Amino acid sequence: MDNRPIGVFDSGVGGLTVLREIIKKAPNENTVYFGDTERFPYGPRDLGQVRDFVFKATAFLQEKNVKMIVIACNTGSVAALKELKERFEIPVTGVIEPGARTAVNNTKNKRVGVIATKGTVKSGAYEKEISRLDPGINTYSVAAPMLIEYIEKGILEGNELDNAIKGYLEPLLSQNIDVLVLGCTHFPLIERQILAVSGNNIRVISSAVETAKDVRKMLIEKGLSANKDNKASRVFYETALNSSFFRTGQMFLDAEIKEVIRTKLEI
Secondary structure, three states: OOOOOEEEEEOOOOOHHHHHHHHHHOOOOOEEEEEOOOOOOOOOOOHHHHHHHHHHHHHHHHHOOOOEEEEOOHHHHHHHHHHHHHHOOOOEEOOHHHHHHHHHHHOOOOEEEEEEOHHHHHHOHHHHHHHHHOOOOEEEEEEOHHHHHHHHOOOOOOHHHHHHHHHHHHHHHOOOOOEEEEEOOOHHHHHHHHHHHHOOOOEEEEHHHHHHHHHHHHHHHOOOOOOOOOOOOEEEEEOOOOOOHHHHHHHHHHHHOOOOEEOOOOO
16 A cells, blocks of 8 residues: 555646546545646647656656656647656656547547647647557547636636637537547536537547546556545645636635645746
8 A cells, every 4th residue: 555645747727637537536545736837838838848847847746755647738748758757767647648549449430539739739649649549540630729728717618618619629520520539638627518519429538537547547556556544635736826726726626625835846
C-alpha cells in the first residue's frame, strides 16, 4: 500500500475533469492538483515552450512526493509526455492514448472527429495515435480555442457557448463521423452541450474518463494503491493571482475543493 498522493497537472481548470474521474475510480487516493493558470492557454504556444512549462510543473509535483503524475493536458502530453516517461522513475501518464484507443474501439464507420487545442491539432497527435492503432480509420480534427476560453471564464452554458459549439462541430459532422473525441480536458465540462449539438448517433469520448481507468489499472499493477481506509486529502495549487479557478472548481468538484493555494512557477 502507498498513501503518497497522485499528482495531476494542467494549464488551467480542464484537468479537474480528469481529477474528478480519478476520484470516482479511486476515492481513497490522496491527490495534488497543479493548474498553471498564469500561463494559460498552452494550446497556441510553441511546443518547445510548453515542454519547459510541463517540466517545471512536474518538478513542482515531485517536490510534493507524488507517486504518479498525470499530465491532464493534451497539449502538455504532446509536448513532453514521452520525455517525462524516459526521465522519471515514477509512473507518468497522459490523456491522448486512452482517448484515441477508446475511439478506435467504438467507431463503426471508421470516421472519427476530434476537437482540441490549436497545438494538439497542429501536432496531429490524435491522427498519429489512431492511425497506429488502426490505419484504416479516417480522423478529422478541429481546433476549438474559444470553447476553452469560455470554460476558463466559468461560462458553461448559454446561447453564445451553444453557437460556438455548433460552429466548431459542423465541419466534423459534415464528414459523417460516428465518434467524437473531446481532445482537450476542458471539454467534458460542457459535454452536455456538446452532446446536444452532436446528436444521438455520435459516441462522444471523454479522455478524462478513459485516463482515470488507466490510472486505476496502473496503481493496481504497480502496487501503488492507497490503503482502503485512507481518508483522502485534496490539495490544489494554481499560479495566477486573479482567475476563476476556485469558482469553476467548486461548480465541478463541489466539496472536494475547499481552497486553492497560489504559488509561483519560476520559468
